[in-house]
Amino acid sequence: MRSVARLLKFAGQSVLRNFWLSFVTTSVLLLTLFTVNMLIVMNVLADATINSIEDKVQVEVYFNQGTSEDIQKSVHGYLAALPQVKDVAVISAADSLEAFRILHADDPEVLAALAEVGGNPIGDSLLISANNPADFEFILAALDSSPEYAPYIKEKNFADHQAVIDRLSDFSDQVRWGGLGLAGFFVLISVLIVFNTIRVAIYVHRDEIAVMKLVGAQDWFVRGPFLLEAVFYSAAATTIMAAICGFILKFLEPQIRSFFTGVDVSLTTYYWEKALLIFGAQFLALAALSMITTLFAMRKYLKI
Amino acid sequence: MITFKNVSKIYKPETKALDGVSFHIRPGEFVSVVGTSGSGKTTLAKLLFAEESPTRGSIHLGDWDISKIRRAEIPVLRRQIGVVFQDYKLLPKKTAFENVAFALEVAGAATSRIREVVPQVLKIVGLSDKMHRYPRQLSGGEQQRVAIARALVHRPKIILADEPTGNLDAITSREIIELLKRINDVGTTVLLVTHDREIVNAMRRRVITIQQGKIVSDVEHGKYHLG
Ligand SMILES: Nc1ncnc2c1ncn2[C@@H]1O[C@H](COP(=O)(O)OP(=O)(O)OP(=O)(O)O)[C@@H](O)[C@H]1O
Numbered sequence: 001m002r003s004v005a006r007l008l009k010f011a012g013q014s015v016l017r018n019f020w021l022s023f024v025t026t027s028v029l030l031l032t033l034f035t036v037n038m039l040i041v042m043n044v045l046a047d048a049t050i051n052s053i054e055d056k057v058q059v060e061v062y063f064n065q066g067t068s069e070d071i072q073k074s075v076h077g078y079l080a081a082l083p084q085v086k087d088v089a090v091i092s093a094a095d096s097l098e099a100f101r102i103l104h105a106d107d108p109e110v111l112a113a114l115a116e117v118g119g120n121p122i123g124d125s126l127l128i129s130a131n132n133p134a135d136f137e138f139i140l141a142a143l144d145s146s147p148e149y150a151p152y153i154k155e156k157n158f159a160d161h162q163a164v165i166d167r168l169s170d171f172s173d174q175v176r177w178g179g180l181g182l183a184g185f186f187v188l189i190s191v192l193i194v195f196n197t198i199r200v201a202i203y204v205h206r207d208e209i210a211v212m213k214l215v216g217a218q219d220w221f222v223r224g225p226f227l228l229e230a231v232f233y234s235a236a237a238t239t240i241m242a243a244i245c246g247f248i249l250k251f252l253e254p255q256i257r258s259f260f261t262g263v264d265v266s267l268t269t270y271y272w273e274k275a276l277l278i279f280g281a282q283f284l285a286l287a288a289l290s291m292i293t294t295l296f297a298m299r300k301y302l303k304i
Numbered sequence: 305m306i307t308f309k310n311v312s313k314i315y316k317p318e319t320k321a322l323d324g325v326s327f328h329i330r331p332g333e334f335v336s337v338v339g340t341s342g343s344g345k346t347t348l349a350k351l352l353f354a355e356e357s358p359t360r361g362s363i364h365l366g367d368w369d370i371s372k373i374r375r376a377e378i379p380v381l382r383r384q385i386g387v388v389f390q391d392y393k394l395l396p397k398k399t400a401f402e403n404v405a406f407a408l409e410v411a412g413a414a415t416s417r418i419r420e421v422v423p424q425v426l427k428i429v430g431l432s433d434k435m436h437r438y439p440r441q442l443s444g445g446e447q448q449r450v451a452i453a454r455a456l457v458h459r460p461k462i463i464l465a466d467e468p469t470g471n472l473d474a475i476t477s478r479e480i481i482e483l484l485k486r487i488n489d490v491g492t493t494v495l496l497v498t499h500d501r502e503i504v505n506a507m508r509r510r511v512i513t514i515q516q517g518k519i520v521s522d523v524e525h526g527k528y529h530l531g
């Protein structure tokens with residue numbers, strides 16, 4: 001306990017004595033964490049956006065006119081039983097017609113054409129939602145290849161959301177890779193800066209280290225303060241990062257929300273729920289990184 | 305207490321600093337090691353202190369074989385040997401008290417023990433009234449006293465002093481030697497490495513003379529006899 005207190009004291013002295021170096025080191029670690037958190041935010045936003053679009057992807061399957069209700073029911077049952085299918089809704093021909101009319105209310109030509117045909121040209125239909133939009137291919141193929149049901153299906157309308165989703169995930173993947181590259185770059189810079197800081201700290205304390213060895217200090221007592229120094233920088237950077245995140249989220253959440261209208265995204269909730277996990281993990285990773293770097297710096301410069 | 309048996313030390317690539325050195329020092333002895341510059345005196349001290357390891361031969365301290373010491377044991381050894389150097393090796397940003405206390409701190413001593421022991425050893429070296437001064441506020445002799453106080457703080461069985469008077473004038477040197485003698489009088493073995501002819505001659509204690517890494521004489525009540 002006593003020794004730990006003394007190690008902390010020595011480490012603290014080292015941090016304060018090289019104030020500017022400590023400042024720069026913490027700043028670079030902070031920048032690294034910043035890129036990592038940007039990455040997290042990008043991920044959350046991209047996922048939320050893609051999810052919300054995916055949720056809207058539905059396929060409508062139209063029956064031939066006059067398909068009996070029994071058949072409709074068994075197709076419904078067949079589709080609903082597929083594990084890939086999330087939901088199947090029945091839409092009556094009348095509802096479909098009504099919806100069509102509303103959709104084209106401003107389009108007299110279409111309405112005129114509809115009147116000319118007379119009656120209801122649209123059959124009953126099923127509206128399918130999948131758990132995953134990629135499954136639609138499978139679901140529709142299953143329907144096509146079923147000899148009992150295929151003949152009753154007039155057409156399938158697969159609104160082409162998939163292309164949008166693909167483009168979006170391509171883009172978010174690119175951003176993710178870019179972010180990862182940037183984070184990697186900052187990790188590298190961090191390693192170099194921490195290495196240099198510890199090297200300087202060892203140099204500044206060379207007399208103390210020599211005396212420590214002279215009077216019989218254990219190795220861990222000589223090394224301890226430098227490792228603690230690394231932990232200290234990591235803790236400081238993580239704390240500042242957490243504060244900045246809290247601040248940004250509190251004041252920017254409304255803007256973010258309005259930018260992503262209709263997308264259910266709450267970064268605040270995300271961070272709030274996982275704050276301990278997110279920043280705890282960041283601290284541990286950063287501390288591990290800087291301690292390993294410190295070990296290397298000590299191996300090179302701390303001859304004991 | 306201390307036994308060197310056929311000890312040689314070769315610094316890479318081929319400096320033979322010590323060459324087949326053997327001697328034995330009994331507990332409570334006051335032994336001076338003399339020799340010209342480069343004869344291997346400091347090397348001998350470093351071997352005893354486990355700062356260097358011998359190329360050949362064995363070094364025993366009590367029933368401890370220092371030539372085969374494990375890294376983890378070195379701090380334990382060093383707390384049993386108080387060392388004093390020509391350049392004092394004090395920390396400039398610490399007061400006399402703090403410099404002495406530092407040796408106890410890094411060894412994990414309790415604060416209460418530090419408060420008790422540090423004034424005691426500073427009193428032994430006669431610096432009770434100056435313990436809150438920084439090294440730059442002390443004379444060379446006083447700084448060396450602080451260093452001796454620090455060496456005493458673990459109550460070592462041996463004091464190893466490598467040219468402790470090298471930077472001091474004749475009168476101050478004599479005072480430092482007197483201090484080492486008093487420490488020796490209470491039972492601490494003292495190994496003094498020195499150049500100083502007058503000191504050695506006035507002492508009339510055992511003198512080991514080294515030349516080019518070899519012991520050329522080892523006499524009780526010796527004199528300094530080098531050209
Ligand atoms: N670390 C080292 N590496 C290589 N050679 C060394 C090293 N230390 C000492 N020597 C050489 O070993 C020899 C003995 O050196 P040592 O320091 O023991 O002499 P000394 O008797 O203490 O001299 P002085 O009276 O000048 O202090 C010298 O030739 C010196 O150059």
Ligand SMILES: [Mg+2]
Nearest residue numbers: 345346347466
């Ligand atoms: Mg020497």
